[in-house]
Amino acid sequence: MPxxxxxxxxxxxxxDLVARISAGDRSAxxxxxxxxxxxxRALVRRHCRPNDPVVDDLAQDVLARVxxxxxxxxxxxxxALPAYVQTVVMYATSAEYRARRHTGSDEVLAETPALDxxxxxxxxxxxGRALRHALEQMPVPRDREILMRFYLxxxxxxxxxxxxxxxASHFHRVVFRxxxxxxxxxxxxxxxxx
Amino acid sequence: xxxSQPGSTMRMAAWLEEAWLERYxxxxxxxxxxxxxxxxxLDKSDMLQALENDTMLRDALAEVAxxxxxxxxxxxxxxxxxxxxxxxxxxxxxxxxSLAVAAVLGGLVGQRLMMTTERSAPDAQLDALLANxxxxxxxxMRGPTSRPSRxxxxxxxxxxxxxxxxxxxxxxxxxxxxxxxxKIHTLPKPAVSPDGYATYAIPxxxxxxxxxxxxxxxPSESCPSLLHFDLNGSR
Numbered sequence: 001m002p003x004x005x006x007x008x009x010x011x012x013x014x015x016d017l018v019a020r021i022s023a024g025d026r027s028a029x030x031x032x033x034x035x036x037x038x039x040x041r042a043l044v045r046r047h048c049r050p051n052d053p054v055v056d057d058l059a060q061d062v063l064a065r066v067x068x069x070x071x072x073x074x075x076x077x078x079x080a081l082p083a084y085v086q087t088v089v090m091y092a093t094s095a096e097y098r099a100r101r102h103t104g105s106d107e108v109l110a111e112t113p114a115l116d117x118x119x120x121x122x123x124x125x126x127x128g129r130a131l132r133h134a135l136e137q138m139p140v141p142r143d144r145e146i147l148m149r150f151y152l153x154x155x156x157x158x159x160x161x162x163x164x165x166x167x168a169s170h171f172h173r174v175v176f177r178x179x180x181x182x183x184x185x186x187x188x189x190x191x192x193x194x
Numbered sequence: 195x196x197x198s199q200p201g202s203t204m205r206m207a208a209w210l211e212e213a214w215l216e217r218y219x220x221x222x223x224x225x226x227x228x229x230x231x232x233x234x235x236l237d238k239s240d241m242l243q244a245l246e247n248d249t250m251l252r253d254a255l256a257e258v259a260x261x262x263x264x265x266x267x268x269x270x271x272x273x274x275x276x277x278x279x280x281x282x283x284x285x286x287x288x289x290x291x292s293l294a295v296a297a298v299l300g301g302l303v304g305q306r307l308m309m310t311t312e313r314s315a316p317d318a319q320l321d322a323l324l325a326n327x328x329x330x331x332x333x334x335m336r337g338p339t340s341r342p343s344r345x346x347x348x349x350x351x352x353x354x355x356x357x358x359x360x361x362x363x364x365x366x367x368x369x370x371x372x373x374x375x376x377k378i379h380t381l382p383k384p385a386v387s388p389d390g391y392a393t394y395a396i397p398x399x400x401x402x403x404x405x406x407x408x409x410x411x412x413p414s415e416s417c418p419s420l421l422h423f424d425l426n427g428s429r
Contacts, residue, residue, distance in 0.1 A: 035237050040236070043245075049256075050256030050257075083230075086232045086236060128250075128254055132257055136258065148258075148259055151251060156221070157221075178251060
């Protein structure tokens, strides 16, 4: 059973896992990676710029750093593990962008292929194309603008509503529809089974 | 649910998780709450799916935006309140520029104005006009002479035009000048924002004929000796 699924048995395993990794158990390390890899990647991607090819490398880096600390016995409280992992994600992503400011490596990275896995790359490309098409087909430019401002400019909902002269219900409708549209696309591509 | 224990083995009730998730996706959580929630969802695949979908939507929007197929509806950033942020502000010049002490020259309001970010005697009328100035944005440098990437119209009565300019990494500006016809005005050295942009405010009436010229200290391979930013064509 994977660690951290949120029941008592998982809790026992999580506690056990921290101790086992600290004791040098390599299979426990694999369990840790299995349990946290997806979450780490999701958070790293969320904290990175859109479509940044560095996501997978950073996610690996985060997992490696946490493992290092676990091996050293620096984390003893299994309940503290998720918060620690999240902090390392934040630290790693901010350090990455700070470093780029000094090295000017942004442009090089922008041209770097994102994924090593060709199947994942293909799936991502197809889904991206479908979603782009869906966004381009939005009949009201203002609705697309709402999404752009919310997701890209990270503007506050109230500001968007005020600036564009719309009410909150319209804002929620547009964002909700966009999320639903994405969900449909995911379902159609067999990615999401819910 | 104790917010200090995201690693707790007990899960929140489904409706509560939904509420947290919705607030997180709608950026309604404080920084501490968002950090806590991210730690909470780390190993919960059902909730991660919602996060991943939302990020995927963001990334697709970024690609659409980069294609420049659609023009954006412009509203001044100056009217937007500055909220505390926890995420990176990536690439949007709207968030990048630091407003340098600006030289506003000429007889726009019948006298010479010197605009600074800290004016000692705020003028309500002027403030109203300056609240939403038009903006010319240079997103990339294209050789020694660059042309604007974007123009945001702003308030039509505004006497001020803001110009956002990218500054090459690690380059120190030696001189900044504004060339209008055969006249040359010295501009103050701008404060470069953490994202590498400087913003100048110039009289709006000069938009069509002005050029900003920057010379840099210690030119090198990565740092040119001279850059021009032509405001012509900023429509």
